[in-house]
Amino acid sequence: MSASHATTTHLSPALMRALAIATVGLALLPLGAEDYTIDAVTRMMILALFAMSLDLLQGVTGLVSLGHAAYFGLAGYVLAFLTPESEAVSLWTSLPLAMLASAALALLVGALVVRTSGIYFIMSTMAFGQMVFYLFFDNKALGGSDGLFVNFRPQAGWFDLDNRLHFFYFTLVCLLLVYGFLRRLLHSPLGRALQGIRVNEHRMRAVGFNTYTHKLSAFTLSGALAGLAGYLWGAQTGFINPELMGFHWSAHLIMMVILGGMGNFAGAIIGAFAFEYTLHLFKDLPVIAGFDLGQHWQLVMGLFIVAVVVWLPQGLLGGLQRLMSRGDGQRGAPHA
Amino acid sequence: MGLAEFLIQALNSFQYGLLLFMLAAGLTLIFGIMGVVNLAHGSFYMLGAYLAYGFTTLTDNLGMALVLGAGVGFAFGWLLERGLFRFFYTRDHLDQVLLTFGLIYLFEELRAIVWGNDVHGVPIPAWLKGSVPLTDTLSYPYYRLFVGAVCLALAVGLWALIHRTRLGMHIRAGAFNRTMAQALGIDIERLYAIVFAMGVALAAVAGMVAAPLSSVYPNMGGSVLIMCFVVVVIGGIGSIRGAFIAALLVGTVDTFGKVLLPQLASMLVYVLMALVLLWRPQGLFKN
Numbered sequence: 001m002s003a004s005h006a007t008t009t010h011l012s013p014a015l016m017r018a019l020a021i022a023t024v025g026l027a028l029l030p031l032g033a034e035d036y037t038i039d040a041v042t043r044m045m046i047l048a049l050f051a052m053s054l055d056l057l058q059g060v061t062g063l064v065s066l067g068h069a070a071y072f073g074l075a076g077y078v079l080a081f082l083t084p085e086s087e088a089v090s091l092w093t094s095l096p097l098a099m100l101a102s103a104a105l106a107l108l109v110g111a112l113v114v115r116t117s118g119i120y121f122i123m124s125t126m127a128f129g130q131m132v133f134y135l136f137f138d139n140k141a142l143g144g145s146d147g148l149f150v151n152f153r154p155q156a157g158w159f160d161l162d163n164r165l166h167f168f169y170f171t172l173v174c175l176l177l178v179y180g181f182l183r184r185l186l187h188s189p190l191g192r193a194l195q196g197i198r199v200n201e202h203r204m205r206a207v208g209f210n211t212y213t214h215k216l217s218a219f220t221l222s223g224a225l226a227g228l229a230g231y232l233w234g235a236q237t238g239f240i241n242p243e244l245m246g247f248h249w250s251a252h253l254i255m256m257v258i259l260g261g262m263g264n265f266a267g268a269i270i271g272a273f274a275f276e277y278t279l280h281l282f283k284d285l286p287v288i289a290g291f292d293l294g295q296h297w298q299l300v301m302g303l304f305i306v307a308v309v310v311w312l313p314q315g316l317l318g319g320l321q322r323l324m325s326r327g328d329g330q331r332g333a334p335h336a
Numbered sequence: 337m338g339l340a341e342f343l344i345q346a347l348n349s350f351q352y353g354l355l356l357f358m359l360a361a362g363l364t365l366i367f368g369i370m371g372v373v374n375l376a377h378g379s380f381y382m383l384g385a386y387l388a389y390g391f392t393t394l395t396d397n398l399g400m401a402l403v404l405g406a407g408v409g410f411a412f413g414w415l416l417e418r419g420l421f422r423f424f425y426t427r428d429h430l431d432q433v434l435l436t437f438g439l440i441y442l443f444e445e446l447r448a449i450v451w452g453n454d455v456h457g458v459p460i461p462a463w464l465k466g467s468v469p470l471t472d473t474l475s476y477p478y479y480r481l482f483v484g485a486v487c488l489a490l491a492v493g494l495w496a497l498i499h500r501t502r503l504g505m506h507i508r509a510g511a512f513n514r515t516m517a518q519a520l521g522i523d524i525e526r527l528y529a530i531v532f533a534m535g536v537a538l539a540a541v542a543g544m545v546a547a548p549l550s551s552v553y554p555n556m557g558g559s560v561l562i563m564c565f566v567v568v569v570i571g572g573i574g575s576i577r578g579a580f581i582a583a584l585l586v587g588t589v590d591t592f593g594k595v596l597l598p599q600l601a602s603m604l605v606y607v608l609m610a611l612v613l614l615w616r617p618q619g620l621f622k623n
Binding site: 112120126139255301304310 | 367373437438439442443445449569602603610614617
């Protein structure tokens with residue numbers, strides 16, 4: 001496998017500054033935005049959480065999972081099952097349970113698929129993802145093809161999740177916490193080992209690492225974090241259906257991580273925002289020469305995906321970093 | 337389950353398995369020889385089904401439609417390989433996954449533009465209507481036998497092509513060692529185009545013969561693609577023989593599962609895959 005997607009683990013100081021400013025801007029956004037925008041950005045942050053969970057596998061460890069939506073969806077279903085008919089469930093019990101369920105599923109599937117590699121890994125993660133999809137799709141007891149309603153948003157102490165602003169800030173806090181956690185992990189012994197596995201698994205094994213355990217840990221952790229995103233999604237939309245476990249979702253997620261730039265988690269966040277926004281733009285396209293582009297948005301979407309793959313292998317963040325370092329280089333040139 | 341019913345289910349399993357093989361063979365050949373993972377393979381199946389619909393409404397003759405459709409499939413595959421896929425052989429699997437995922441969107445939307453989003457039926461030709469009586473109440477339709485026969489003939493043809501012809505020898509050489517095959521004067525570029533086009537044509541024919549049984553509807557390639565992945569994972573990537581045996585196995589488990597354990601039927605195939613992965617992570621027949 002040639003590595004045309006160079007992963008950029010290191011973020012330049014200039015980029016870090018830009019990201020910090022963007023974060024402050026994000027935190028201040030609700031002050032001047034309409035309800036619709038706040039909801040849409042909350043949704044993007046949830047997807048960003050989801051994308052970061054995949055980046056741990058895809059960008060850091062080099063494992064492309066095409067069935068990641070299953071762990072996302074499962075947590076949403078757990079929330080739906082735990083929420084009673086007439087009252088809200090406590091977040092402090094339901095969230096850990098939902099994440100635990102996703103982690104358990106990921107552990108089970110991971111134990112099998114982590115034994116494979118490359119294309120085999122892609123195909124088997126996708127097949128197991130579809131297995132979960134069909135389990136929920138075909139069984140009326142699990143909601144069937146229509147899915148389930150989450151009747152009440154969970155209760156979360158200080159945060160009143162029924163309030164749009166509270167939900168926004170709760171999601172933002174989750175996003176920052178998970179980002180901080182994953183960045184720490186990247187430089188921990190486990191994170192280093194995972195990156196080693198991406199670069200050369202045989203060598204890591206030769207050096208004495210049990211790569212199976214490391215990969216399985218990453219897979220399980222990633223499943224649990226996808227569960228966090230799925231839980232929040234279920235809480236925000238009040239609804240969960242099998243489509244959220246399907247392979248189109250999984251592929252969109254891969255797309256987000258690629259679009260942003262892999263292996264550093266900041267790229268995954270940027271990619272999720274950018275992808276979601278682009279999708280929104282495509283669905284609003286005008287009628288050109290009697291041809292309704294907005295109605296046939298999938299055509300534009302398909303072309304867009306192909307274009308990103310062909311021309312943007314390092315993602316937006318990689319491009320941005322290159323652009324910035326070019327600026328730095330020019331300024332630094334006279335001293336050299 | 338009586339003997340007659342058992343026979344019907346056994347025939348159904350065999351026919352479904354052979355149909356899956358037609359798709360999985362193309363998928364596994366394209367992967368084994370060019371190293372490309374193709375998520376859009378299900379779209380070629382859909383394309384075939386819609387071609388069957390289009391050509392039967394034009395010519396009113398399924399036999400003619402099959403020949404025309406196979407030709408269109410082959411030409412389409414050739415163009416796609418020359419125009420797009422050949423630039424992706426050296427890219428990593430992630431790129432290939434995304435590229436072909438993008439293609440699914442493209443093909444679905446083109447299908448919507450050309451044929452719309454309605455469900456269509458494709459009539460069974462007059463000379464294949466009717467069925468073989470087995471008992472007083474049970475019988476087996478001729479058309480299903482015809483589907484099985486077409487697939488079996490193509491499977492045998494594919495085997496003969498790969499093991500008994502010069503082209504087949506080149507294909508095997510290309511799969512074994514690309515550089516060496518090229519050094520020996522094999523035109524590998526042309527070989528790739530042929531293999532790819534053949535894979536597309538096989539998938540299209542599978543879609544065409546299945547069309548009268550399943551009818552023709554949007555996104556019909558999706559579920560069949562997953563089944564093909566299961567077949568390829570069980571059989572071992574790049575192995576035609578593995579794909580054949582795995583396809584029959586999956587066909588049997590799925591068909592009998594639906595009769596004997598209807599609640600768990602959709603899961604059984606994946607359980608089978610899990611067991612194979614536990615036992616042999618590389619599939620049953622890894623080259």
